[in-house]
Amino acid sequence: MAARNITRSFFAKTRSEGAGATVRRCLGGSSTLDPFLLCDIFEVTPPAGFPDHPHRGFETVTYLLEGAIAHEDFGGNKGLIGPGDVQWMTAGRGIVHAEMPASNMPSRGIQLWINLSREHKMIEPAYQDLKDYDIPRAKPEPGIEVKIIAGESFGVKSSVFTRTPTMIMDFKLEKGKKIIQKIPKDHQGFIYVLNGIGYFGGNQFKGEEHSALFLDDNGDHISVEAKDGDLRFVLFTGKPLKEPIVNYGPFVMNSEEEIFQTMFDYDKNTNGFERAKNWRSSIAN
């Protein structure tokens, strides 16, 4: 089968988000990539953060690179996401939570929003919390490490359950190394370059730090070469849902009517937002 090519790249500039936080938004707003709705590379230092806010209709995947993020939701679920950890939160019918830095050093990481299909949008909220040491790595040869947050690489599988079929992998290649990663033929995908420069896809597209690189639709693998120096990038692929997307901030449904119903539910604390009534987080208030 053919190798995937890179069709376009986007340099993610910094912008303010949340309460005083900074993000490089490499996907989101007007540009989504079904099933992905948003991808932020965030940097946040106290007193900034992402105070009490809701979600409905999708999943958030928070992958921490440095520092620590404390989270607390309206059901009393609370915890700490540390370096290398992943929080896979299925908001489903509704979550209200806060996500705040818990280190005086800047906390850096990636937050990806994955859409849920019509049949899953109103499921009960759920969490899959992955500690760094629990996340499997593939080391196909010296100088190459693949951290498998979701999906499979070189026969090593993640334990994460993905309602919307998804692959998320963090690749570290030493200078001179080349890798070929299998990609399901029905997935769309993009790459975010965290550090260094790499040559991506059959067309050897030069990708640099802070750039998002978008894959074309055909092919069952992607090739990457670290010709110029050490390289670190994250690969995201997912199976498109091919459903209408109607969003209003942190609410993502299939129709305007469902968005109006969601806004009503959030306002009246009904239909999944009951626990939001009079709730305030302890970490952001």
Ligand SMILES: Nc1ccc(F)c(C(=O)c2c[nH]c3ncc(Cl)cc23)c1F
């Ligand atoms: N609605 C809405 C509006 C504005 C926001 F900032 C958010 C939000 O929480 C986040 C946006 N990117 C982020 N990266 C990391 C973390 Cl921990 C949180 C977010 C949100 F949900």
Ligand SMILES: [Fe+3]
């Ligand atoms: Fe959130």
